[in-house]
Amino acid sequence: MLGFTRAQAIGFVVMVAVIIIAPGVLYPVFLMKVLCFALFACAFNLLIGYVGLLSFGHAAYFGMGCYVAAWTAKNWGLSVELSILLGGLTGAGLGMVFGWLAIRRSGIYFAMITLALAQMVYFFCIQAPFTGGEDGIQQVPRPPLFGAVSLQSDMAMYWLVAGVFLLGFLLIHRIVHSPFGQVLKAIRENETRATSLGYRTDDYKWVAFVLSTFLAGIAGGTKALVFGIATLTDVHWTMHGEVVLMSLVGGLGTVFGPVVGALVLTAMENYLAEFGSWVTVTQGVIFVLCVVAFRRGLIGELGAALKLNL
């Protein structure tokens, strides 16, 4: 089915079932946050897990996606789907330029350039008038979907977010299992050989980068409309840190890892919030545990134990 292996198909069905049942048990707003971060983490994982590119600056695309979606929904009164799409296109547009600048370098230099560029975006957001500075853009309305379907109730919004997430998830799956994905695999396996076969490997990495930043922007735009707010936290590098942690906890290069990672970390943040800075400490401990003991992350370890590609 859709190029999933059997195990992955089962995993996918389980995931969809959970998405359908969950709002009966948990707060839809919490679940929407999980789904937005899950999409963001999947977008990040597309780069690190399938191309081997470690970006340090994905908060920029996510955050700018937030701002643009919030701003256009509020000031232009655009309908939800258009605002989200514009958020994604903003991520992709930035990604085109930043990717072009960064991809010529490899390894840690690539990472540092993406970080530096993302920091520039952050300072731009502090200065630029349209972001509302420290206040951010607040009280963003949730205009009706396609100008017709009201999204005022959280449940209605939830189904939209679930739809966006699933579309993004399937798009990533398709990318990985496409003729293009096959070339990405070859580049990761042996870039020199791919070059000697005539592939301009930088072009392929760039396209992958832009796709990833597009989805990060979509995730950001969706989140902005769920909460009706876009702020500096969304573009701050700590946001990038969270998404790295989510991917790591779930399992880099796995299909479902980033989703599980997003669920675990968002849940921790929500339910440990009353303990204040203990959240950060716990995150630190988890990070160290992952690096030391569970290199492959939760899903990665599970997959290894079952000898399955999850």
Add this chain to the structure above:
Amino acid sequence: MNDTILETKGLTKEFGGFSAVNDVALRVRRGTIHALIGPNGAGKTTCFNLLTKFLQPTSGTIRFQGRDITRRQPAEVARLGLVRSFQISAVFLNLTALENVRLALQRVRGGSFDFWRSEEILHVYDGRARALLDEVGLGDCADTPAVTLSYGRKRALEIATTLALEPEMMLLDEPTAGMTHADVDRVVALIRRVRRGRTILMVEHNLSVVEGLCDTITVLTRGRVLAEGDYATVSANPEVVTAYLGTADA
């Protein structure tokens, strides 16, 4: 003039003051098998890296098919029909043999950026890929991951992948190194079969292979061309004998 496919003039590569390739003038005639031999460290692989643009020469020019390719990118050179194999066999280890070859076919025929399509469409290349695998004696390992193939078979797979590009000219860096006798014979027979309509430049240490296969031989020592000619001429050259035996003894 037109029978020269590849020509270098004054080709030089320095690594921090040390000339790995020094003022090399190389002329490869179309349709021939040309050997590049020489003791270890003579600069043969460096030469290959320069020709295929994986390294930028310090000075000198390279012309391929009459075109100056000195400033081109490696992927471009491959697209022009000058394709190399590597001294350390280069295959995509975690892909199957079939997928390895398909990647080359896919590059030539296009559609490699189609991220919205299913990889199922790559099956259109299966027939041609299997034929190529058959040709190099890997017909039975099409669905085997490359990582599990023996050394000799990995080399054969690399050649099949290179052939899939239908290159005008192939550069083979020690295609028989580290192989068993049987494997060497297979590769030699394979090169004989695929040479039709192509030019081959190969680095080879096994002199009986060179003798049986190559039309012209260039001997390189310490980055310089020491001698050039057919096997009889070169092997009778006393300087070559000293250079070769001298290093072989050491």
